[in-house]
Each structure stands twice: as C-alpha cells, then as structure tokens.
Amino acid sequence: MGQMDGGDGGGGQPYHHYQALLAAVQQQNVPFPLPFPSSPTGSEAGPHNYHHHQSHSHSHSHNAALAPSPSPTPSRGFADWSASTSAFTSLASHSSPAPSNALHYSFSPCYAFWTHYMLNKNAYPPSFPPPPHDDQLRLANNHPIRDAPGPASTYGVDSFTSPSMAPNICTHMPPIEGPISVKEEKKPEVFPRVVKSTDELETRNSAVEFHCETVGTLPESKQGHESRATKLLNSGEYQVILRKELTKSDVGNVGRIVLPKKDAEASLPPLLQRDPLILHMEDMVLPVTWKFKYRYWPNNKSRMYILDSAGEFLKTHGLQAGDVIIIYKNLAPDKFIIRGEKAIHQQTTNP
DNA sequence: GCAATTGCATGATTT
DNA sequence: AAAATCATGCAATTG
Numbered sequence: 556m557g558q559m560d561g562g563d564g565g566g567g568q569p570y571h572h573y574q575a576l577l578a579a580v581q582q583q584n585v586p587f588p589l590p591f592p593s594s595p596t597g598s599e600a601g602p603h604n605y606h607h608h609q610s611h612s613h614s615h616s617h618n619a620a621l622a623p624s625p626s627p628t629p630s631r632g633f634a635d636w637s638a639s640t641s642a643f644t645s646l647a648s649h650s651s652p653a654p655s656n657a658l659h660y661s662f663s664p665c666y667a668f669w670t671h672y673m674l675n676k677n678a679y680p681p682s683f684p685p686p687p688h689d690d691q692l693r694l695a696n697n698h699p700i701r702d703a704p705g706p707a708s709t710y711g712v713d714s715f716t717s718p719s720m721a722p723n724i725c726t727h728m729p730p731i732e733g734p735i736s737v738k739e740e741k742k743p744e745v746f747p748r749v750v751k752s753t754d755e756l757e758t759r760n761s762a763v764e765f766h767c768e769t770v771g772t773l774p775e776s777k778q779g780h781e782s783r784a785t786k787l788l789n790s791g792e793y794q795v796i797l798r799k800e801l802t803k804s805d806v807g808n809v810g811r812i813v814l815p816k817k818d819a820e821a822s823l824p825p826l827l828q829r830d831p832l833i834l835h836m837e838d839m840v841l842p843v844t845w846k847f848k849y850r851y852w853p854n855n856k857s858r859m860y861i862l863d864s865a866g867e868f869l870k871t872h873g874l875q876a877g878d879v880i881i882i883y884k885n886l887a888p889d890k891f892i893i894r895g896e897k898a899i900h901q902q903t904t905n906p
Numbered sequence: 907g908c909a910a911t912t913g914c915a916t917g918a919t920t921t
Numbered sequence: 922a923a924a925a926t927c928a929t930g931c932a933a934t935t936g
Contacts, residue, residue, distance in 0.1 A: 854914080854927080857927095
C-alpha cells in the first residue's frame with residue numbers, strides 16, 4: 556500500500572497540485588466566509604454515519620474527495636468513518652467585485668480568527684452574539700472547549716489577536732446562503748488515505764488563479780457542494796476537538812501523528828478493536844478530503860492513539876515540528892475538518 | 907533482499 | 922513518588 560510519503564502515488568502528481576493551490580490560496584486575497592452561526596440548521600445531513608462494520612466492497616475511487624459521502628464504503632476490512640464536503644468554502648459567496656460590505660481579506664488571518672473563535676467560544680468578540688447552539692453543543696459534546704490544557708494561545712489565537720485583523724471586519728461578512736443540495740451519494744473508494752479529485756482541484760485552482768470565480772461559474776454539483784460546506788461552516792456547529800503541536804516524530808517520514816489520548820478518546824470515534832478506522836477529514840484550506848487511518852497501540856496499561864497516513868497532509872502543508880494541527884468536528888453528522896497551522900515565528904532575520 | 911509500514915518497548919516528561 | 926502520557930527508536934511485518 557502506497558504511503559503518502561512515497562509521494563508518487565501511482566498517478567504521480569500529488570503535492571505540487573495541492574501546494575500550488577495552497578500557495579495560491581495563501582497569496583490571493585480570498586474572501587472566506589466565517590463560520591458564524593447565521594443559520595441554526597445544518598444538521599440534517601444524513602444519519603449518524605458512524606460505521607464500524609467491515610465490508611469488503613471495493614472499487615476504484617476517484618473524485619471521492621469532494622463528493623459528500625455520508626456512507627463511505629469501507630474497504631480492506633477497515634471501518635470507515637465519516638465524511639466529506641469541501642471545506643474550501645470558497646471563493647463562492649462573495650466574489651463579484653467586492654461590494655462595500657463584502658470585504659476581502661487575507662485567508663490566513665481569517666481562519667486564524669475562526670480558530671480563535673472556536674477555541675474561545677465563551678469569549679465572543681463584542682461584536683458577535685453568541686451562536687445559538689453554543690451551550691447545547693458544548694453540553695452535548697461534554698467536552699468544554701477551554702479545558703484544553705495546552706498553550707492554546709500560542710498559535711491561531713495569537714495569530715489573530717495581534718495583527719490588525721479586527722473582529723469587526725467579520726461583522727461585515729454577509730450571511731452565506733445559497734441552494735443547498737445535499738447529495739448522499741455512495742462513494743466507492745479504495746483504501747488508502749487521500750482522496751482527491753484532479754478535476755475538482757483544477758477547477759478550484761482556476762478559480763483561485765482567476766480571482767475567485769463566482770460560484771455560478773462552477774458546475775452545478777460544485778455549487779451545491781460548496782454551499783453545503785459553507786452552510787456547515789456557518790452553522791457554527793464545528794468545534795475544535797483536538798489540537799496537537801507536532802513533534803519531530805510526528806512529522807517524520809512515517810506520516811503518523813500521535814494524538815493526545817484524552818482528546819482522541821473524547822472526540823474521535825471509539826476504537827473498539829485494533830482495526831483502524833478511516834477518518835475522512837476535509838482540509839480546511841484545500842479542496843481535499845484526507846483519509847487518515849486512526850488507530851491505537853497498546854501501551855503499557857494504556858493506549859496510544861495514532862493518526863496514520865498523514866504524510867501527504869503534512870507534506871502538502873509543509874508542516875514541521877512545532878506547527879500545529881487542529882481537528883474540528885461537526886457534531887451532528889460527525890464530520891471533521893483538519894487544518895495545519897504553521898507555528899508563528901517571530902520575525903527574525905534569517906535563521 | 908530492500909523499502910515501506912506497522913507494532914511495540916522504553917525512557918522522558920507531565921500530571 | 923507513582924502513575925499516566927507521550928516521543929521516539931527499533932524490531933517485525935508486508936509488498
């Protein structure tokens with residue numbers, strides 16, 4: 556089984572596609588709709604798709620990344636869990652020459668803001684009313700956001716709070732809306748991890764390169780797709796469930812990340828057996844859904860939780876020791892979004 | 907047999 | 922101080 560780090564992956568063109576897109580996204584000023592809970596719904600996205608069954612159905616996958624897949628088909632005896640919409644909320648909603656209330660700002664601080672928001676749900680910026688579901692969600696999750704022991708302010712938070720990115724910018728963000736078409740397609744897929752759609756990628760890539768095409772210029776399915784992702788993000792139902800500062804061994808060439816036990820057990824699907832679960836996690840920045848193998852090792856009297864097959868993700872985002880991954884979860888449909896965040900280095904003259 | 911993966915043990919660190 | 926957690930190296934396994 557190919558591993559992401561092999562880098563070739565048969566078809567052979569993995570990274571530079573993502574990285575080009577990533578670079579484009581980071582360089583362009585992309586309007587990024589914040590996930591504020593403008594619509595309280597967004598939980599009808601299908602049944603609790605929490606599969607522990609092990610089937611052997613198995614066909615070739617393509618475009619699996621971007622197709623919503625509430626019932627992914629496990630293969631190779633691994634349970635498959637949860638699914639996908641592009642987190643690349645895009646480019647879509649406000650694209651035409653920015654009206655006065657549609658601000659364009661750099662992508663990065665904006666999602667840093669989201670992190671800030673998610674990590675500090677109890678501390679809304681003055682301009683923001685609390686999301687309606689907040690308490691309920693926190694209770695439901697039984698996982699207080701702020702109990703994270705680590706230096707939660709080291710990364711995303713500070714990255715937002717210090718610069719001039721003011722919260723009020725976001726108050727001007729128009730509510731995201733649009734046709735929502737939830738497609739419950741079965742997506743055949745083969746095990747290993749990363750699903751990606753070259754077509755989609757190119758489309759998105761073009762969108763970026765051409766200064767954010769409007770959603771109307773995209774194929775219909777993509778409109779629906781983006782709208783759905785947008786809706787999910789806007790629903791405010793995504794919570795930070797896990798945050799990990801990457802270590803040297805996490806970013807080594809094996810492509811596996813040790814997850815904090817507490818968070819893994821609290822928020823990721825339970826691993827009842829040794830069999831890995833396949834977790835689909837949308838990339839927050841790229842139009843990609845990653846497939847990770849989530850599993851554990853027995854360790855003394857305990858367990859170590861591992862997110863495997865993460866090499867390509869790490870590589871694509873250029874993550875190194877000290878950088879951070881953050882996993883978000885949407886409570887209702889059990890969807891995840893993952894994001895890698897570079898550590899913020901003080902501006903020093905070259906190392 | 908080699909390289910890539912996976913499984914495990916151990917020591918360091920944290921709680 | 923003891924227990925728990927985790928980073929990491931290496932052995933075992935697999936392709």
